[in-house]
Amino acid sequence: MSGMSRSATAPVPVSARAAAFGALLTVVLTGCVAKTPEIPRAPATASTSTTPSVDYPIALQRFGGVAGFSDTVNIDVDRSVLAKVGRQNVSCTLDEASFAAVTKAAVAVGDSGNDSTPTMAHPDDMLVLLNAVPTSDDRIKDVEPVVTALFEDLIKPKAKRTVCR
The missing domain is CATH 1.20.5 (Single alpha-helices involved in coiled-coils or other helix-helix interfaces)
Known part of the structure; x- marks a missing residue:
């Protein structure tokens, strides 16, 4: 056993x-x-x-100045632009270099513009904003000429545009 x-x-x-x-x-x-x-x-x-993480569309605004600007530009992920410049509605496709610069600036400011209310020091000042942050902000001042060129381009007839066609 x-x-x-x-x-x-x-x-x-x-x-x-x-x-x-x-x-x-x-x-x-x-x-x-x-x-x-x-x-x-x-x-x-x-x-x-x-990698950029941006909430599209990126909003550009230009208002004030002696001319009394009140322009808005929305840039989407596919580089398409819908703008209201002066009394005109404009749609076009932004060139890659400008799109890259604007996207880089949008990444730099993130959503910080949501908390700010930019003000003008003088009544005739012109304010240009990228996602509600002034383009004169140190983080994105490099994009200011790109944005200025885009606004200038959008007031031209389509055949004469160089940045957004």
Whole structure:
């Protein structure tokens, strides 16, 4: 009988060890499976910090000045422009260089313009805004000539435009 009890008890530790090993293997595999999605996610978040994340359309506004400007331009992700310049509604496609500069500026200001209310120091001042942030802001002052060129381009007949056709 003692031989029988040995053979009866011997499979129990083996199956218990197998079960423990199986559980350990499951934990290890589950751990690997759980971590695997993080590997692709990490570069994605790293690249989003360098890839522009902009809420389109980007809004440009120009108002004030001696001429009493009240112009609005909306630039969408596909570079399409819908503008109201003077009394004219204009639609065109912005050139890639200007689009890149405006997008870069929009990334720089993020949504900070939502909290600000820009004011003019003098009644005849002209205010040009990109997503409600003045283009004279240090973060985006490089885009000011691009925006100025776009507004000037939009008042021209379509055949004479160079920035937005």
